[in-house]
Amino acid sequence: MKQFLFLLVLGVTWLGVASAKQIVQGKAFERIIQVWLENQDFAKVSLDANIVDLKRKGVTALRYYAHTHPSQPNYLAAIGGDYFGCNHDEFARLPEKVFTVADLLESKNISWAAYMEDMPGPGFMGNYSDGSTRNGGWDYVRKHNPFVTYDSVTNDGDRLLRILSFDDFHRDFAARRVPQFVFMTPNMMNDGHNSSLEAAAEWSHKFLEPLLADNAFDERTLIMLTYDESETYENPNHIVTLLLGSAIPKAMKGTEDATFYTHYSTLSTVEYNWGLPNLGRYDVGANVFHFATEASGGYRGNKDPENLKSVNNSVSYPGFLHNETANQLPIPPPNLNLVGASGQGVLEAIKNAWRADKNKETPYDGSGRVYDGDKSPPVYKVPTL
Numbered sequence: 001m002k003q004f005l006f007l008l009v010l011g012v013t014w015l016g017v018a019s020a021k022q023i024v025q026g027k028a029f030e031r032i033i034q035v036w037l038e039n040q041d042f043a044k045v046s047l048d049a050n051i052v053d054l055k056r057k058g059v060t061a062l063r064y065y066a067h068t069h070p071s072q073p074n075y076l077a078a079i080g081g082d083y084f085g086c087n088h089d090e091f092a093r094l095p096e097k098v099f100t101v102a103d104l105l106e107s108k109n110i111s112w113a114a115y116m117e118d119m120p121g122p123g124f125m126g127n128y129s130d131g132s133t134r135n136g137g138w139d140y141v142r143k144h145n146p147f148v149t150y151d152s153v154t155n156d157g158d159r160l161l162r163i164l165s166f167d168d169f170h171r172d173f174a175a176r177r178v179p180q181f182v183f184m185t186p187n188m189m190n191d192g193h194n195s196s197l198e199a200a201a202e203w204s205h206k207f208l209e210p211l212l213a214d215n216a217f218d219e220r221t222l223i224m225l226t227y228d229e230s231e232t233y234e235n236p237n238h239i240v241t242l243l244l245g246s247a248i249p250k251a252m253k254g255t256e257d258a259t260f261y262t263h264y265s266t267l268s269t270v271e272y273n274w275g276l277p278n279l280g281r282y283d284v285g286a287n288v289f290h291f292a293t294e295a296s297g298g299y300r301g302n303k304d305p306e307n308l309k310s311v312n313n314s315v316s317y318p319g320f321l322h323n324e325t326a327n328q329l330p331i332p333p334p335n336l337n338l339v340g341a342s343g344q345g346v347l348e349a350i351k352n353a354w355r356a357d358k359n360k361e362t363p364y365d366g367s368g369r370v371y372d373g374d375k376s377p378p379v380y381k382v383p384t385l
């Protein structure tokens with residue numbers, strides 16, 4: 001047993017070293033680190049002293065909107081290009097045929113990891129931590145870790161080993177081997193869920209300080225601080241997102257960006273940055289971070305969704321994960337004809353998995369429109385070339 005454990009540790013260490021060594025060059029950055037906070041309105045967050053200080057160090061997105069409420073669907077959307085009708089925080093699972101950003105990254109050997117604070121162990125699939133960590137029960141919660149909801153991640157041992165804790169992040173940061181795509185969820189206190197806006201902002205400022213230091217990373221690094229959703233359901237789901245780090249050109253530090261963004265924008269930006277294929281879902285058509293397109297001068301596709309005014313991004317549309325029987329639908333096939341912001345088509349493995357459904361109706365049309373379960377539900381159509 002001891003020997004086996006030793007080999008396991010050796011194996012994990014080797015994986016980490018091997019993955020960080022080959023850096024894949026991007027158009028605007030070689031690394032993206034997303035840090036997700038919880039449930040605050042743009043108007044209030046903008047005034048917090050710690051956030052105001054962070055704003056000086058990067059670009060503030062003025063029109064970044066979450067998709068719906070509550071938390072879980074927003075996290076799922078950020079890696080899968082849809083939230084599949086999810087309207088709750090309960091246990092959820094998506095079948096292996098649903099691909100994620102992990103598949104896109106791996107197609108170009110771009111290393112990735114998810115670091116979840118207080119997660120009991122690598123690849124933990126339980127609903128929440130038991131309190132043996134720091135703050136009592138529920139430090140770590142599954143609803144804030146989108147990776148374990150996708151069977152396409154959990155059915156693959158190598159992928160499970162990339163879902164780690166913050167202790168692992170600190171180790172990887174010190175060893176200068178943080179992967180190129182990183183998704184981070186602080187625990188329920190530090191992300192503000194069970195504490196306060198001020199506590200989360202103060203934690204963020206402190207946590208990001210070493211990451212924003214000169215030479216913190218060897219490669220251009222984009223650090224994105226965002227919220228999953230707003231607090232007030234009655235208002236449009238407007239959240240603060242800051243784009244920080246060495247990937248932000250000096251001249252852009254302390255500036256604001258009025259482009260319309262959603263959690264699909266990170267997918268679109270990652271695809272654009274590394275010339276990756278796409279998921280064939282709502283990732284295609286989502287606006288790319290303006291600073292990244294400026295850095296490379298190649299993309300002019302950003303625009304406001306045509307139906308922006310009619311959307312109520314507080315209500316989930318029907319779908320596979322909706323918790324009311326009347327609102328449940330099968331998982332839509334990706335649109336295999338879509339071309340994303342990178343100029344690439346749908347990932348070959350996705351085409352292979354969904355080929356039999358290629359002429360079936362799909363809601364994904366690459367238009368960048370936004371949808372809800374109220375006034376603007378998705379429109380299913382047979383894909384056209």
Ligand SMILES: *[C@@H]1O[C@H](CO)[C@@H](O)[C@H](O)[C@H]1NC(C)=O
Pocket residue numbers: 087088089323324
């Ligand atoms: C669905 O989830 C919402 C949000 O948690 C909850 O308010 C509602 O009661 C749930 N409905 C059903 C049918 O479980």
Ligand SMILES: *[C@@H]1O[C@H](CO)[C@@H](O)[C@H](O)[C@H]1NC(C)=O
Pocket residue numbers: 107108109
């Ligand atoms: C990814 O790495 C594998 C193993 O080293 C190699 O065979 C493959 O050609 C690489 N793919 C790309 C796109 O670089």
Ligand SMILES: *[C@@H]1O[C@H](CO)[C@@H](O)[C@H](O)[C@H]1NC(C)=O
Pocket residue numbers: 091125126127
């Ligand atoms: C997580 O919650 C779901 C639904 O409430 C339950 O079916 C499942 O057994 C739980 N998983 C664990 C590991 O406790």
Ligand SMILES: *[C@@H]1O[C@H](CO)[C@@H](O)[C@H](O)[C@H]1NC(C)=O
Pocket residue numbers: 135136137138139188189194
């Ligand atoms: C956070 O609040 C939930 C109730 O919303 C509670 O069950 C949980 O124990 C709390 N977790 C922490 C770390 O305080």
Ligand SMILES: *[C@@H]1O[C@H](CO)[C@@H](O)[C@H](O)[C@H]1NC(C)=O
Pocket residue numbers: 233234235312313314315374
């Ligand atoms: C959007 O939906 C929320 C939640 O149901 C509701 O409170 C709000 O009034 C709706 N907004 C609009 C503009 O219809």
